[in-house]
Amino acid sequence: MYETNTDVRSSSSLEPCGSDDHDDCGIRLILDRLGERWTVMALAELSVGPRRYRELERALEGISQRMMTLTLRRMERDGYVLRHVEKTIPPKVTYELSELGRSFAAQVAMLVGWTRQNKSVIERAQVNFDAQLEKKE
């Protein structure tokens, strides 16, 4: 079920983090962003195509205006999102994924795929673990 061919496995094996990137082998840089409540959903929505502020807001159901602004600003700061302003009255603001953002979204898509494939295995492990713990107590 988890088999991949040898070439892929050898090129993608996880090695102990070097002392130069002690901070989670360097992925803290993206984990901080991914860990935030709305980043993945915003990436997913923008993967479809450029979106106006209001369109995004509607897609991210339940997001507050403050979190919407923060989320987009942080994604823009990291270079994943480009912000275009048309100088109309009122100004039209559009967001779209940069090349980097599309590449990042592809990585996230792989994580989504992996999680979907393994969700039931993980959840079964959790149930078993908790049941064994209860037995011991």
Added chain:
Amino acid sequence: MYETNTDVRSSSSLEPCGSDDHDDCGIRLILDRLGERWTVMALAELSVGPRRYRELERALEGISQRMMTLTLRRMERDGYVLRHVEKTIPPKVTYELSELGRSFAAQVAMLVGWTRQNKSVIERAQVNFDAQLEKKE
């Protein structure tokens, strides 16, 4: 630089999260674990091979005993790590990655690779963003 062949891209494109997995397209399940301080480093160390408790502790330089226990227990609970106890005196406790854990580590390895490849682009974007912000203020 971010080009992948069309087949890969189309199979790995990120789609808006369905209403059934509103929670970050379902990856909250693994993000919660990855986001913890020591998980990635423990995964990386165990990718090399099974480790005794003390060996892991030495590898995860700076970890407290409490965090060591918590990290391993959570990884065991999710089914990534198998814990073996030899009933010697004192008991010998060994940890190793399960099949699921090795598959998870391969995913993390891809994230590590992606981050290494794009770190400088992200950091440059951050510097530019901050500089533009300062200009405005």
